[in-house]
Structures are given as structure tokens and as C-alpha cells.
Amino acid sequence: MYEVLKKSINESDEIIMNVSFIRDSGIKLLINELKEAKEKGKKIKILTSDYMRVTEPNALYRLLEVGGVKIFDNPSNKSFHPKTYIFKKENQFEIYIGSSNISYSALVTGVEWNYNFRKEKDKEVAEILEEFGELYEKNSFELTLEWVREYEKRYRKNEYGELFDKDEKVENREIEPIKFQIPALYELSKTREEGYKKALVIVGTGLGKTYLSVFDSKAFNKILFIAHRDEILRGARKSFQSFYGDKKTYGFFNGMEKDNDKDIVFASISTLSKDEYLNETWFSKKSFDYIVVDEFHHSSSKSYLKVLNYFEPEFLLGLTATPDRNDNGDIYKLCDYNIAYECDFRVGINNGWLVPFEYFGIYDDTDYSLIPWRSGKYDLLALENALVVEKRVENIFKKYMEYRKNFTVGFCASINHCKVMNEYFRKKGIKSEIIIGDTPIIKRQEIIERFQQKKIEVIFTVDIFNEGVDIPCIDTLLFLRPTLSYTIFIQQLGRGLRTFDGKDKLRVLDFVGNYKGAELRPAFLTGEYKREKSSINVIDKNYLLPEGCSTEFDFKLIEYFEKLKRKNIKQEELVKLDYQKLMEVLEKVPTIMETYTFGEIPVHMYIKTFKSWYNFQKEIGVLNEQQKNYSQKAIEFLSFLESTSMTKSYKMPLFLALFDTLNREQSIEKIGEYFKKFYQNKRYAKDLNNKKHMEWENWSNKKFEKLAEENPIKHLTKKGKNMEYFTYEDRIFSLNKELYEEILKNKELLKEIRERIEYRVINYFSRKYMEG
Incomplete structure (x- = not known):
């Protein structure tokens, strides 16, 4: 079927496919022919379904580029099993009806029966076309990026789907995108179309971040790959060279080598950032069309900022497994807050890219209410003393012996906690070691090597391993400390989710007590942790885990979660708690944009709960002296900027005309220029989508002036409260x-005004157009 379908696609004028499901293994065989058909202007109609969730999200991401694809609207989940291919060439129809859906097995290796006939349009052909039209036009909906994104989240790999891919051959195949790379490449292409020149991709270690940059860079000539460690650079070169071969030239720019004229340069940040090299003698600002920064969470350091501020590429791609939230720098801002794609653990597990987990919530009778709570965390010394009690350590060891597998990592609260656990396990005959921030690199590598050789059974560490420590064999995790941070919990869980030969599941032993945030554990495990909603319990209907995962909580914990759920913690307290955590992480008073970027509760919930950002900061006592001296009018104006209605983004370029560089007055001509500049940015142009915006790309400045006058200016200067802030007379x-x-x-006040405008712009477009 593969060969005949390929031939028919190439030779036909119109292409119709009606199949119950599409697997990625099958569509990638036909996708190039379908893309060529689209480029030649051929009519394409493809109907498929999400019936039994056999159709793979990656297959649909590929088809987004083809267009003409619809999904059978099937809310009642009725059986949907058509397999029909129709091709029209002039007056001739070639039709295949049979058993082959679009999968590798169905098209290449499986035993399938398909009936083929060729004829001009007659009653029989007309009936087939009519039936297809009924399904396609009246009983289906268009495949959209938004729908695929949602489908990807709820998709679960299952044995039924895998049956169709099991015979797929992989030997001698050219290197091509796999796993998360397919949707990520589509999202990166889309984000460039929208006008972004920078993007961040967040995806777990070991899933192929480097190869993503290889595939994404195909359309660019000169490429710069930046990293902070030599082994990362050498590994990246192997990846790029395996794909491009001798079509490109390769070079290193580090302490030993200074290749600055190659097609692809792999640069050490410590060398590249030196003033002696970061100049026109060695590199022009436009030396590279495409820049990749690996481990992008380092990018807010001085050396990275120097490099990023110097070069002017056509596109910048930042790659990271987890953005390091302990870094005061705002890495999101460096990528224009544009997270092009993020592969969370649910998507990874449901697609089979990560292993499922079996989680055991073990009751910990430590009374955390007796431990002092300061600035968003427990007093460390008091916490240590509570966690190293012999009874607790004994219970941990007992449970470890009961549940352990082969390779165990235990996350502790502090260095001292690590040492106590390590000593106890060693006394009991367990081969254990500790890895902490101060452990020398050579020593760390030696421990990891022995661990992988099964010469060490347990490694105790604090929080998470530093980046670059990748141990896919880990099959058991011990959570030995409290955390109410979703980010930290998922980072720790992720250390054991890597696939590895012989590893079918990750086992997690979590010692849960009455500490703050304990009731969030069930929500964390579903991956559906919604910051605005109350916690869920394991007995609730909406407690749904990723595919193949399981949890088992001690009954005392289930009772405790239910009790807290009924208690219903006030929104005010949750917001304050979120901000306190953020202060502790950033080691300063977070601004509104830092809270938008790093907080786990959305900024609009802060504003809704406390009526304004200023009121919130006043309530928790973090206003500085300048802020305390703001006039009432200034305070109200800040609140106005946060809450002014926005059905369109028109007010933002108007505000920028006044505050981009502070001006008391601005002519309508200048405002028109600001409007034109604002909407020429493709990221914002999508908001000009009404009939009155027809052919706005060709508008004169006068038309933008008229747009500004008719909507934001008229609204902001009509009688009422806004008259206190703005007036419009004589076109000023x-x-x-x-x-x-x-x-x-x-x-300080000007800075806060600009930041609120930035927040409103970013928040408006991300919420309205589902970006980021």
C-alpha cells in the first residue's frame, strides 16, 4: 500500500483520505509527497479521528503543514473505522477501500486486504464522495494547532496503538526528528512566522535537545552553538556532523582552538565572552544566522549576557531541562518570554518517552507544626533536628529495604541530613555515598561511575543534582524532605523518569507529614496542578495519573488530605505563601514581572485578591521608601494600568508613546508612528483581525492615527475617572x-509603570492567543 499510495499522490489532482487513525510511523512515509502535493496546488482532504486515542499527536503535528485535515467529531465515542483513499486525475477516480489505516504495519509489513478500482464518476463513485462529504463537511472539525496541543496533553500511548508500529524497521534509516522534536519543530517554525527572533524550549534531559537544534537550524547557513562545558560541545559536534556530514564545516572556539570561520562553530562561553575575542576582528555582530545556547538557565550570568548582547542572529534558541529558579536573572526575558515548546512529564510518560512511576506516599509522624516557619521556608536547623530523629531514620531504612530496586537516590533537606542518612545506611551494610554542591567534579564522576556499575546502591543529595548529571539507570527515589514547590518536586521526580534498558517503572518513596503544602502531593502527581484551584485528594474523580502510573498513600495521609481540603485555605494565604517562597528563591523583593515569570500563582490572582499589586505589597510589608511616598494619584494610576479593560491591545502602543521615553504630551502623528511600529511586530499584528483592519499592512500613518483616535484615545478621555489621567485637545x-x-x-515610579505595561502586553497576548 505504501508504494501505490505514494504513486497515486504524485499522479493525482485531488487527494482524499478517510482513515480511522494515523500513526506517526505511517504518515512520515507519505508526508513529503503530501507536502509536495500541497505546493503544487492539489486539493487535499484528510479525515481521521481521535477514536480510542490511537492517532498520535506527532502525526497530527506533521499534518498541520499540509492543511485540509479534519477530525471526526465524536463526543459519544462511537466506533469509527473507515479506511478509504480516493484519488482524482482529470475525469478518472482511483479508489482504495480496505483494511489499511496509516501506520507502518498497515502500509508496509502487515497482512492487509484493500480493494482497488478505477473508473470515471458514476453512481457508485458519487455515493462514496457524497458519504465522505457528509462526514467531512458536516460531522467533523478542522485540525488546529490549539486542538493538537490539547490532544497531546490527554493522549496516552496504549498497547493497541503500539501493535501498528512494532514491525517498523529502524536500521539504516537517515537521521530524522523523533519524540518531542516533531511538535517542538512545528512550534519553533510557527513562532518564527509570528515574528519572534528568540525562543526557549524546555524539555527533560536525555530526550534529544541537541538534535532538536540540529533539525531546526537546517534553513540557516552559519550556526553558533554555545555551552559552558567542553564535553557538551564535543557531543554537540558529533550530533551536527552526523546529520550534515561534509555539507558543512565545523570548528571549536575554546581555550585550545580558535576556529571563527567555519559554518558551525562550537564555542566555550568562558572563551567567547572575553573582550579580546568579542569584537569585529574575530566576529562581526551578524557572523551567525542561528545561535543555540545549551543549558540556557546560565544565560543571565555576565559572560552569557555579553555574548547575547553582542551578536545579532536571525534566530536564537535557548535549550534547558529546567529553568533554574534559584538564579536571580530572568532567562525568560532574554527569550522575549517566548516558550515555544515545553515537554512536561505527563506528555513524556503518555507518549512512552519517559518511564511511568509507582509512587508510595508513606506517613511521616514528624510534627512539622513545631518547626518555626520563616520567609517561606522552615528554619533549617530546627528542620534538620526533626528529620534526623533515629525513629524516622529507622523507618526510612525499613521502607527502603522493603521497596528498593537497583539504583536509588535520596533527596535530603541539608548537607547534615545527607551525612546522617549516609552514615546510618552504611552501618546497616548498604553501600552509599553523598553528592552535594561542594563535592569535587572528579569525586562526583567517580561516585556516579561506581553507582552505574552497581558498586554503590544509594546516593544521598540535597535538592537536585547540578545540571549535566544524567543517570538514566536511577529506578528508586527517596523523598526525605518537605517541599511545597511544584517545580522542585517535578525536578526531583524527573531524575528517575529517563528510559533505561530493563527499567520498566520508577519507584518513588515519599515520606509525607503535616508540613505546609503536603496536601498538594496528589495534584503534583497528576501533572494537572492548577495554581488557582484547591487541592485534590486521591479518592477524587479528577485524580488521573499519566499512563501506566500508580500511587499508594497510607490511609492516615488520605484522611489528612481530606481534612485540609475541607478546611479550604483562603486565597489570600496561598498568594502570600507563593510570594514568600519567591522572595526566598530570588533573595529579593520580586517585581510584578518576576512574579509573572517565576511565581506558581498567576499575577492576576494577586491583583484580584488584593485589588491591586501595590495593595498586595503594602499588605505584606515589602514597599520601599520611594513606593511609600507615592501620591494617592500615582497609586491609583498604577492600579488603573493593571486593570484597564483590554478587548484589543490598542491602549498599549498609546501608553508606550508616553512612557517609552517619558513625555507629558504626544502628538497624534507621533502616536500613529508608535501604533505602526507596534503592529508591524508579527507577534502583535494578529490583533488586527477585524474587517476594519483590512490591508492594514499598507496603511499610511494617517490610518493608524485614526485608529488611535477612534478607540483608545476616545475611550480614555471621555468624561469620567480617566479624565484625571489623560486629555486630548488640538490633536495632542x-x-x-x-x-x-x-x-x-x-x-522607581516610571520603572513600575513601564513594567505594568510590559506585563499587560505579554499577559494579553499569551492568554488571548494561547502563546507560551
């Missing part, structure tokens, strides 16, 4: 004089 838009003079004298 003006800011209140008193307010302007206060802003002029107070840089």
Missing part, C-alpha cells in the same frame, strides 16, 4: 501635569 494627547511631574522626579 496629554498626561495629567501633576502625575507627570511626580513620575519625572521618581525613577
